[in-house]
Amino acid sequence: MDMANHQKIHPLNMSSRAHDDQQPDAEAPQAPTVPLVPRGSSKSDKGDAAAYLLPRDNPHYPPFQRTIPVIHTKPPKERSSCCCRFLCWTLSLLFLLLLLIGVVAGILYLVFQPKLPKYSIDRLRITQFNLTNNSSLTATFAVTITARNPNKKVGVYYEGGSHISVWYTGTNLCQGSLPRFYQGHRNTTVLNVLLSGQTNDATTLITSLQQQQQQTGIIPLNLRVIQPVRIKFGKLKIMKVKFRVRCRLDVDNLAANNAINIRNSSCKFRFGL
Helix, strand or coil, rough: CHHHHCCCCCCCHHHHHHHHCCCCHHHHHHHCCCCCCCCCCCCCCCHHHHCCCCCCCCCCCCCCCCCCCCCCCCCCCCHHHHHHHHHHHHHHHHHHHHHHHHHHHHHHHHCCCCCCCCCEEEEEEEEEEEEECCCCCCEEEEEEEEEEECCCCEEEECCCEEEEEEECCCCEEEEECCCCCCEECCCEEEEEEEEEEEEEECCCHHHHHHHHHHHHCCCEEEEEEEEEEEEEEEEEEEEEECCCCCCEEEEECCCCCCCCCCCEEEEEEEEEC
C-alpha cells in the first residue's frame, strides 16, 4: 500500500511547463520589445535588424526631428497703402493744376485773342570786317530790326538777358543784345543793335566767303535772337517766357563801309519757358 502510494505518478501540468519554456533565460540577452519592422516602414534587402529599430532605440540612426511648417507672413500693408494714397493725391493735384492752367489759358485766349509778334531785318551795315596778322577775323555789324505787336489788349515787356548773334555756316561772326523796353498795344518799334565779335583761325572762313560770293553772288547769313519777355494781359502780367527768333538773310557782300543789299529776308518766331 505504501509502495503503491510512492510509485503513483502525478500527471504533468503541461500548461505550466509550456509557460516555463516560454520564460526567457535570465542570462540570455533580451530581444527587442519593439517590432522588427516599424509601422509604415519596409524591410531592408540587407536584412539588418538594426535598421528596423525606432530612432530612439537605434544609436546609429539620426535623432528624430519634427518638421515645423514655415508660415510666410505677408509684409505690412500700411506702408504700401500710404505710398498708394500719396501717389494718387499727387496725380490728382497735378491733373487739377493742368486743368486749371488750361481753363485760365482758354479764358485769356477768348478774352484777349493774342497774336504772335512779327519781326523783320530792314538794314545791315558792316563797319568792320578785317583779317588781322594772326589770322583772326574782327567783325562789327549794325543791324536794324523792326518789332511789331499786332495785339489790341496785349503788351510785351522786353526784359534783360537777351542774346542776338549772326552766323555763317556754323561759325559765329558777332553777337550782342537787345535793349530793355515795353511795347504797347499795336505798337511798332525799330531797334538799332550793334554786334561785334572775333573769330580765330579765320583764313579758311574768308576763302569760303570769297568763293561763295564769286559763284552765286549771295552770302547766306543766319540771325538768331533769344529774348526773355513778360506778357501783359490787360493789367495782368504773367511769368517770364522766352521769344526765339531765327532770320535767314541773303546779302550780296560783307565788305566793310560798303552798301550791303539784303536780297532776301525771312524770320520764324516761337516762344517757350
